[in-house]
Amino acid sequence: MFYLLTAANLFSFIVFGLDKRKAIRHQRRISENNLLLVSLFGGTIGAICGMLLFRHKISKFSFLWKFGVVVLVQVGMVYLLKDFNNQII
Numbered sequence: 284m285f286y287l288l289t290a291a292n293l294f295s296f297i298v299f300g301l302d303k304r305k306a307i308r309h310q311r312r313i314s315e316n317n318l319l320l321v322s323l324f325g326g327t328i329g330a331i332c333g334m335l336l337f338r339h340k341i342s343k344f345s346f347l348w349k350f351g352v353v354v355l356v357q358v359g360m361v362y363l364l365k366d367f368n369n370q371i372i
Contacts, residue, residue, distance in 0.1 A: 288325050295326025299333030299340075306339070315346055323353050 298321050302313040318340070322330040330350070333339065340346045 291325035292329030295321045295329035296333040300337050303337040303339040319353055
């Protein structure tokens with residue numbers, strides 16, 4: 284599980300960096316939905332690091348709001364899975 288999350292976060296970081304590079308070069312961008320989807324599937328920490336390091340999407344309130352929802356969904360999923368695992372044992 285550790286390796287899977289590490290790979291997801293590294294991938295997310297790279298995707299945010301790539302989108303920033305495309306923005307600078309005025310090329311076709313990666314959609315916000317795809318950025319959020321990458322974050323949802325375990326890449327939240329990588330996305331946050333990419334957002335801060337590349338200064339990407341940090342001033343766009345609509346994206347940050349959606350990103351916050353993704354983080355809350357992940358926290359809820361972790362809580363439910365933890366609770367579910369405790370009931371099985």
